[in-house]
């Protein structure tokens with residue numbers, strides 16, 4: 001985080017405890033995390049460390065057991081589930097590992113969906129969706145169904161959908177995790193382009209090469225964000 005930046009994401013002492021058959025499971029153990037407007041952040045860490053849980057706090061897909069979450073000027077912990085869903089549709093674009101396009105409608109219709117949900121762009125929805133598909137370089141597959149296009153194209157369509165309502169924040173949970181190297185590179189380049197346009201991006205990735213190209217990398221270990229001291233210490237001890 002820069003000294004004088006404007007935080008667009010702020011997690012304060014966030015804890016998340018899941019109820020499981022074996023008893024309560026504390027998955028986030030007091031996370032403090034601030035992201036400034038225009039930052040590009042990669043989240044790395046071992047499987048099961050809590051990365052997706054952390055991401056779901058930012059999107060409001062899940063809510064903390066305690067602590068506060070502020071995103072795009074909204075205190076999420078105060079909103080009902082319905083209010084969060086409405087808020088998310090306008091303020092956060094979410095990109096998943098397995099794209100999650102609706103299979104029964106065309107690509108361009110998928111991109112139009114968030115505009116329907118949020119009642120934005122009126123009669124201009126198709127036009128705007130086509131512009132977004134041009135931006136992600138797949139206008140030619142607009143009228144195909146998701147199953148008829150490649151994984152890389154599906155993810156670009158999902159990014160266009162995430163951008164539908166022009167959100168400030170884009171969040172990706174392993175958005176390149178299911179793509180070949182070439183498609184992953186193209187999706188990553190698109191993210192860089194969006195950051196250069198002023199978007200804020202937080203992206204979970206297992207890909208060390210890609211994480212190495214992101215200006216800020218945060219590491220989740222056992223439900224906590226590692227401090228710089230801990231990372232330095234590890235360099236010394238090798239653990």
Ligand SMILES: Nc1ncnc2c1ncn2[C@@H]1O[C@H](COP(=O)(O)OP(=O)(O)OP(=O)(O)O)[C@@H](O)[C@H]1O
Nearest residue numbers: 018019020025027046047048049050051052053054
């Ligand atoms: N809804 C849930 N109920 C119970 N336990 C859960 C739930 N969601 C996640 N967990 C547990 O919380 C821990 C962290 O899960 P999370 O999905 O956040 O990890 P992750 O870092 O994203 O892992 P991966 O790299 O494999 O995606 C795991 O032990 C997981 O089993």
Ligand SMILES: [Mg+2]
Nearest residue numbers: 051052053173
């Ligand atoms: Mg995960």
